[in-house]
Amino acid sequence: MFKRLIIALIATLFVCVANPVLAGARPDENKKIFGHFAGGLMFPEGDAGDVVDDDIYFSGGFLYWPEEWAAGIGVDLAYTDTDISRPVIQAINDELAMMGAGAISGGDVNIWSLSANSVWGPDTNGSVGFYLTGGVGIDFLEGRITDNGLVYYPPICDPWFWWCIPGGVGPGTIVKFKEDATELSYNVGVGVTFDTNSGSQIFIEARYKSAETDPKSTEYIPLVVGFRW
Secondary structure (H helix, E strand, O other), X not given: OOHHHHHHHHHHHHHHHHOOOEEOOOOOOOOOEEEEEEEEEEEEEHHHHOOEOOEEEEEEEEEEOOOXXXXXXXXXXXXXXXXXXXXHHHHHHHHHHHHOOOOOOEEEEEEEEEEEEEEEOOOOOOOEXXXXXXXXXXXXXXXXXXXXXXXXXXXXXXXXXXXXXXXXXXEEEEEEEEEEEEEEEEEEEEEEEEEOOOOOEEEEEEEEEEEOOOOOOEEEEXXXXXXXX
8 A cells, every 4th residue: 555655755756865965845935925836647546546536736835944943844735636437337337237227438537636734854054955844634525436428518608799609418427326525534645845046846646545434444656747937
């Protein structure tokens, strides 16, 4: 379950050993609040890894870290939308065929995650450093089972210029089943920072995240590259 996070941790330590002059996780600027944005891949783990595929992952937020503090406090909003795997879709269709209930063509699970984290890194001079992070949050999850078919598209009219795009019937996605949940979550992670001449940072980060869904937790590992300013 922690295989990818362990690989990321080893890679982080390798970078730090290869660069004996380290920087801290905090950007080298005389201010307290730093923004950040990151993107990368999400790797589902555990039972989630048996149901959904790897997919893209985005996050953004801010870090509050005064110079006199030993650690900072970060707030992140993250999003991922991952497809249900083809073997799972095929297994569902096999069951539906036995019941004579038709078939489905796909499905997805999207997750909005809001978390608050503590961030700590050694405060030394240099351009390359590392940090550890951990915290709790709330995950908003929505799963859908879909099929392809004909759907109705309503007309769209501009309220200022009085032009309209006519509606009609065309190919689209029909939602056959949908379920959502709002659950507590926690995360731990590790990152590598690279200072820039402007005082901002580029960072590479891996986290293990777990949302306390029922009956089993939804576990996944985001691996991202980001920019902090």
